[in-house]
Amino acid sequence: MYQLYIANKNYSSWSLRPWALMTELGIPFEERNELFTDDNWEIFRKFSPSGKVPCLVVDNDFAVWDSLAIVEYLAEHYPKVWPTGAKARAWARSASAEMHSGFSPLRDICSMNCSVRIQLKDIPAPLAKDIARIDELWNEGLSRFGGPFLAGNEFTAVDAFFTPVAFRISTYGLELSPAAMAYSRRLLELPSLKVWADAAILEPRHEEHEEWCLQNGSIISDVRLTKA
CATH class of the missing domain: 1.20.1050.10 (Glutathione S-transferase Yfyf (Class Pi); Chain A, domain 2)
Structure with a gap:
């Protein structure tokens, strides 16, 4: 079983790529979601050599990091990747x-x-x-x-x-x-x-990412405000 380490679904575009691919193609994996903090380096380094996500862990002891490398690794085992x-x-x-x-x-x-x-x-x-x-x-x-x-x-x-x-x-x-x-x-x-998307709107906000999104514009609607 693969473990796919990702970060916040609301912000982590890099995490989405292998997650969407594996989910759509029915490639089994266990999701490991590590939410952003002020400094994720030490947390992410526990499973990812680069200290970044996404990271695919194979057989609990081998890491494949970077979204493109993950896709190419999966392509060696699943012909429908490409x-x-x-x-x-x-x-x-x-x-x-x-x-x-x-x-x-x-x-x-x-x-x-x-x-x-x-x-x-x-x-x-x-x-x-x-x-x-x-x-x-x-x-x-x-x-x-x-x-x-x-x-x-x-x-x-x-x-x-x-x-x-x-x-x-x-x-x-x-x-x-x-x-x-x-x-x-x-x-x-x-x-x-x-x-x-449904999972993303339930996540806690991360202020640094929220501020980044608003550097060049303003919010006209926020679905999290209406989600119970």
């Missing part, structure tokens, strides 16, 4: 790697927060560039491989890598082309992402 076609697989890996290493303005300006809706003060040029590239990338995958997912008719790792973007689009009211918006909604309607 698309079966060579071109679709290469495209999916390229798009996932681009998401993994890029889109810094999107990450910085639109920090993940599943529980609120935020009105941005403006859309600075670097963010607009990232949004345009996301739109272009998603439309390319959907068109080239026929949808409804980015690399074909099955949910794979490349879709998992963009699940946090779908939450960001919803949180910050970002606008994409109709096909890309429909794909974003499709991701949010997945059973796994509904479970993730």
Whole structure:
């Protein structure tokens, strides 16, 4: 049995990727949720060599850390992690790697927060560039491989890598082309992402992350205020 160590569902976009992939593909794992504190280094170092999440622990004694490394490890054991076609697989890996290493303005300006809706003060040029590239990338995958997912008719790792973007689009009211918006909604309607979102709104707030989310905008709604 795998143990997947993650942090707050409300904020941890990196944790969401392998969690969504494993949940959607039915890969069994035990969730270990370590909520953020002011300094998680010592806590996270107990299970993760990098002191960061996500981290996949195999057989209770071997750690695979970093979301991309976790996905590639799982792909060696579960063939449905990546698309079966060579071109679709290469495209999916390229798009996932681009998401993994890029889109810094999107990450910085639109920090993940599943529980609120935020009105941005403006859309600075670097963010607009990232949004345009996301739109272009998603439309390319959907068109080239026929949808409804980015690399074909099955949910794979490349879709998992963009699940946090779908939450960001919803949180910050970002606008994409109709096909890309429909794909974003499709991701949010997945059973796994509904479970993730429902858990996220019940978590305690972490002030540092809350402040980060509001550096470039203001809250227009907060679903945690209406959750019993």
